[in-house]
Amino acid sequence: MRDWALRVENLSKWYGSVVACEDVSLEVGPGEALGIIGESGSGKSTVLRCVAGDVVASSGSVQVRDGAGAVCDLLELTPSQRRHLRVSALSILYQDPSEGLDLNITAGGNIAERLTAAGCRNFAALRSRARELLGRMDVDLGRMDDPVYSFSGGMRQRVQLAKAVANNPSVLLLDEPTTGLDASVAAGVLDLIRGVLEESRVTALVVSHDVSVVSILARRVIVMHQGRVVETGLTDQLLEDPQHPYSQQLVAASRG
Amino acid sequence: MPDQEPLLSVRGLRKEYVVHAIGRRVLALDDVDLEVSSGEHVVLIGPSGAGKSTLLRCVWRSCLPSSGEMLLCRADGQVVDLARLSDQEMSEVRDEDLGYVSQFLRSEPRRSVLDVVAKAARRGGMDGTEAVEASKTALSAARVAESLWDTYPVLLSGGEQQRVNLAAGTIRPPRLLLLDEPVSALDACNSEAVLSLVEGIAATGTVVFSIFHDMGVVRRLATRVVCIEEGRIVADGPPADVIARRGAA
Numbered sequence: 001m002r003d004w005a006l007r008v009e010n011l012s013k014w015y016g017s018v019v020a021c022e023d024v025s026l027e028v029g030p031g032e033a034l035g036i037i038g039e040s041g042s043g044k045s046t047v048l049r050c051v052a053g054d055v056v057a058s059s060g061s062v063q064v065r066d067g068a069g070a071v072c073d074l075l076e077l078t079p080s081q082r083r084h085l086r087v088s089a090l091s092i093l094y095q096d097p098s099e100g101l102d103l104n105i106t107a108g109g110n111i112a113e114r115l116t117a118a119g120c121r122n123f124a125a126l127r128s129r130a131r132e133l134l135g136r137m138d139v140d141l142g143r144m145d146d147p148v149y150s151f152s153g154g155m156r157q158r159v160q161l162a163k164a165v166a167n168n169p170s171v172l173l174l175d176e177p178t179t180g181l182d183a184s185v186a187a188g189v190l191d192l193i194r195g196v197l198e199e200s201r202v203t204a205l206v207v208s209h210d211v212s213v214v215s216i217l218a219r220r221v222i223v224m225h226q227g228r229v230v231e232t233g234l235t236d237q238l239l240e241d242p243q244h245p246y247s248q249q250l251v252a253a254s255r256g
Numbered sequence: 257m258p259d260q261e262p263l264l265s266v267r268g269l270r271k272e273y274v275v276h277a278i279g280r281r282v283l284a285l286d287d288v289d290l291e292v293s294s295g296e297h298v299v300l301i302g303p304s305g306a307g308k309s310t311l312l313r314c315v316w317r318s319c320l321p322s323s324g325e326m327l328l329c330r331a332d333g334q335v336v337d338l339a340r341l342s343d344q345e346m347s348e349v350r351d352e353d354l355g356y357v358s359q360f361l362r363s364e365p366r367r368s369v370l371d372v373v374a375k376a377a378r379r380g381g382m383d384g385t386e387a388v389e390a391s392k393t394a395l396s397a398a399r400v401a402e403s404l405w406d407t408y409p410v411l412l413s414g415g416e417q418q419r420v421n422l423a424a425g426t427i428r429p430p431r432l433l434l435l436d437e438p439v440s441a442l443d444a445c446n447s448e449a450v451l452s453l454v455e456g457i458a459a460t461g462t463v464v465f466s467i468f469h470d471m472g473v474v475r476r477l478a479t480r481v482v483c484i485e486e487g488r489i490v491a492d493g494p495p496a497d498v499i500a501r502r503g504a505a
Contacts, residue, residue: 029344032344187365187366191366198375216364216365219347220343220344220347232343233320233343234317234318234343234346234347236318237317237318237319237320240313240318240319241273241313241318241319241320243274243320245276245277248275248276248277249277252277
């Protein structure tokens with residue numbers, strides 16, 4: 001790809017003799033969303049976590065390239081450089097909101113924490129930006145000063161999404177963003193994510209075992225099975241004409 | 257008129273569907289050669305299951321050819337093989353050069369009619385405001401009532417959904433428009449509106465490659481007719497000739 005913003009090459013992660021993912025390569029263009037689908041245990045979340053730096057890859061490389069063409073190899077960063085990256089340029093939305101939020105502090109406080117870590121110190125500005133983001137994510141502003149542990153799962157996920165986009169990251173990683181939410185709640189969150197991806201032109205990786213989530217958010221998709229990439233394609237083509245036996249199983253099951 | 261590269265040149269196209277779970281193979285297209293050139297409206301006819309939709313889907317690449325080439329001459333004169341482009345490149349070609357209206361009604365959930373069309377406009381390069389205005393114009397031209405613009409397509413009738421899809425597929429007049437039975441679900445009045453729209457688009461320079469079952473419509477729209485049976489082209493020529501020989505199939 002001539003114009004990539006995120007490039008993963010030959011990424012592998014093993015735990016002893018157990019291979020979580022092997023030889024995974026992918027590229028995502030600027031402003032594009034790439035989906036990764038596969039069943040539990042396929043390695044898709046491992047790939048995401050290696051890109052995020054939550055998990056140390058066994059081998060391979062992960063690079064991001066900014067608008068000016070400067071390339072950064074994520075696996076070569078020091079812990080402090082990586083922390084800086086995580087508050088400024090790369091965000092993750094976890095399946096479990098408690099991984100991305102401090103449940104003991106308020107919704108507004110969670111967002112302020114992200115903004116402060118990136119250097120914003122002005123209380124009024126923090127407050128105003130938090131309100132704007134929470135409002136955008138349909139969180140009741142009257143609950144802005146309530147601790148997040150008092151929120152429902154769907155609301156927690158909205159707060160996490162608000163926090164994840166607070167600093168206008170250039171890369172957004174989504175790990176099963178609606179799994180565990182009930183259907184109507186999931187639909188609302190999905191629509192918010194769809195809006196964020198379209199308006200902000202952020203580069204995104206969307207991991208889900210739910211094919212319909214990926215079909216709404218991503219124009220291209222890769223299929224993982226037993227740690228490896230087995231097929232890639234435009235999303236509509238993969239859904240209409242899957243080639244690999246495992247892809248066919250996955251797509252057929254999603255139509256059930 | 258100077259000799260031109262055909263806009264689309266399909267060579268030796270073969271498509272075999274394979275369903276692994278049941279070990280079944282179906283040959284849908286067998287060694288198809290076809291050219292579509294500037295100024296043409298080529299209509300595919302043939303019995304159900306002949307491979308007509310598969311051919312259009314291969315060009316759009318919602319279906320992967322098993323072998324063969326599909327050469328598209330782009331606006332800058334560069335010729336690309338749609339069968340071999342990367343997914344990212346194919347995505348760009350779709351946005352810049354192609355339009356596709358499927359006979360199968362598929363709408364993104366929870367996106368309003370206006371936004372479905374506006375999204376296609378934005379993909380085609382229009383900015384936000386321009387996209388919305390162009391969408392309103394396109395929906396009016398497709399006779400989709402304004403009262404429906406802020407509803408979800410799922411609440412519309414089949415015919416209304418088809419007209420929304422048509423507006424989206426033609427919002428930015430493509431160089432090559434692929435139409436798969438765009439009036440099959442429409443009553444006479446709406447069908448007429450759509451056919452006029454298609455004639456209008458063709459008149460402004462869009463090359464059309466379509467499937468229709470109604471021979472009256474075929475005679476009206478086609479500059480050339482290609483008949484496909486059992487995955488092979490069995491006739492290719494002037495509408496009157498081909499219909500006389502094969503139109504009853």
